[in-house]
Amino acid sequence: MNDYTFQFDKVSRRYPHFQLQDINLKLPTGGIMGLIGPNGAGKSTLIRILMGLIAADEGTVTVLGQPIPEQQQAAKRHIGFASEDMRLYKNATLDWHMSLIGRIYPEQWDSKYANHLLKAFDLIAEQKIKGMSHGQRVKSGLLLMLARHPKFLILDEPTTGLDPVARKEVLNEMIAVLQDEERSILFSSHNTQDVEQISDQITFIDRGTLVSSNDKESFIEEWRRVRMRTPENLMLQADGNIKELIRQGANTTLLVRGLTDQMVTDWQQQGATIQHIDYLSLEEIFVAEVEAKRQGDNS
Structure with missing residues (x-):
C-alpha cells in the first residue's frame, strides 16, 4: 500500500x-x-x-x-x-x-x-x-x-x-x-x-501558488482574534505576529498568528485591557493567510 x-x-x-x-x-x-x-x-x-x-x-x-x-x-x-x-x-x-x-x-x-x-x-x-x-x-x-x-x-x-x-x-x-x-x-x-x-x-x-497546507487543527490553533481596550500611548503595528490591526478610539482588534501568553502579558503591562480572545473561522483564516502571503510577496 x-x-x-x-x-x-x-x-x-x-x-x-x-x-x-x-x-x-x-x-x-x-x-x-x-x-x-x-x-x-x-x-x-x-x-x-x-x-x-x-x-x-x-x-x-x-x-x-x-x-x-x-x-x-x-x-x-x-x-x-x-x-x-x-x-x-x-x-x-x-x-x-x-x-x-x-x-x-x-x-x-x-x-x-x-x-x-x-x-x-x-x-x-x-x-x-x-x-x-x-x-x-x-x-x-x-x-x-x-x-x-x-x-x-x-x-x-x-x-x-x-x-x-x-x-x-x-x-x-x-x-x-x-x-x-x-x-x-x-x-x-x-x-x-x-x-x-x-x-x-x-x-x-x-x-496559482500554494499559500499554506497543514492539518486543520494546526490552522485553527495558530490564529486568534484579540479584542482589547488600549491606552493612546500603546504602540502597536501590523507586523510579525500581528497580521491585522483595527483601531477605533480606545477599542483595538488584532488578528494574531502565533499568539503567546507573553504577548498578552506585555500588552496588559502597558495598560491594555483584554476583552475577548477568540478562534477564527476557517474562512477568516484563509483570508488572513492569503493577505499575509500577498504582503510578503510585495515586500
Missing part, C-alpha cells in the same frame, strides 16, 4: 495569463484534503493535472502509485470524480446510468450500496435526468461515483448550488465514506464551511 494517494513535486503549468507555480503537495492514504481558493486560483488546473487531462510543464505527479499522465488509465480505474456541473445523458434515466456504470466497472459496482444511496439521496431510479433539479443531478453524479467504491475521490465544488437539505445529505454521505481508512478524498471548494466539516488537512491556493 502506498503511503500517499498523490504527490506533486515542484509542479508548474503555464498559460498565457495564468501560471500554476512550483506546487509541492501530498495527501496521505486515507486523508481528506480540503482545497480552498477563490475562483481563478488554480484549483481546477491542479485537478486537471491530477486526472491526467493536462500535463505539467515542469515537475512530477504521482497518483495511487502511478506516474501521471503516463499511467493515467491505471490510476483512473480507482479514481472517482464528481462536480456540481457533471454532464449526464439528459434523455436517459438514472437507472440507465447505473446499468452503464455497472457494465463499465463490473468488479467494482455495488448494487446494494447504489440502492442505499438512492434512498439516502431521495432519488428515483426511473426518472430521466432532464426532469431532475440541479440538486438531484448533483446527487445522481455522486451516486454513480460512490457506488463503485473508488480508492480516491476528487470532488470539485460538489455542493455548489445545493439547498441546505441537499448539502447536508451529500456531506453526511461523504462522512460515512470516510469510515474506510484506505479511501482518500480531495475536496475542492470555495465554501469553507463544507470543507471544514469533513477535512482533516487544509490547503490554501491563491493566484
Whole structure:
C-alpha cells in the first residue's frame, strides 16, 4: 500500500495569463484534503493535472502509485470524480446510468450500496435526468461515483448550488465514506464551511501558488482574534505576529498568528485591557493567510 494517494513535486503549468507555480503537495492514504481558493486560483488546473487531462510543464505527479499522465488509465480505474456541473445523458434515466456504470466497472459496482444511496439521496431510479433539479443531478453524479467504491475521490465544488437539505445529505454521505481508512478524498471548494466539516488537512491556493497546507487543527490553533481596550500611548503595528490591526478610539482588534501568553502579558503591562480572545473561522483564516502571503510577496 502506498503511503500517499498523490504527490506533486515542484509542479508548474503555464498559460498565457495564468501560471500554476512550483506546487509541492501530498495527501496521505486515507486523508481528506480540503482545497480552498477563490475562483481563478488554480484549483481546477491542479485537478486537471491530477486526472491526467493536462500535463505539467515542469515537475512530477504521482497518483495511487502511478506516474501521471503516463499511467493515467491505471490510476483512473480507482479514481472517482464528481462536480456540481457533471454532464449526464439528459434523455436517459438514472437507472440507465447505473446499468452503464455497472457494465463499465463490473468488479467494482455495488448494487446494494447504489440502492442505499438512492434512498439516502431521495432519488428515483426511473426518472430521466432532464426532469431532475440541479440538486438531484448533483446527487445522481455522486451516486454513480460512490457506488463503485473508488480508492480516491476528487470532488470539485460538489455542493455548489445545493439547498441546505441537499448539502447536508451529500456531506453526511461523504462522512460515512470516510469510515474506510484506505479511501482518500480531495475536496475542492470555495465554501469553507463544507470543507471544514469533513477535512482533516487544509490547503490554501491563491493566484496559482500554494499559500499554506497543514492539518486543520494546526490552522485553527495558530490564529486568534484579540479584542482589547488600549491606552493612546500603546504602540502597536501590523507586523510579525500581528497580521491585522483595527483601531477605533480606545477599542483595538488584532488578528494574531502565533499568539503567546507573553504577548498578552506585555500588552496588559502597558495598560491594555483584554476583552475577548477568540478562534477564527476557517474562512477568516484563509483570508488572513492569503493577505499575509500577498504582503510578503510585495515586500
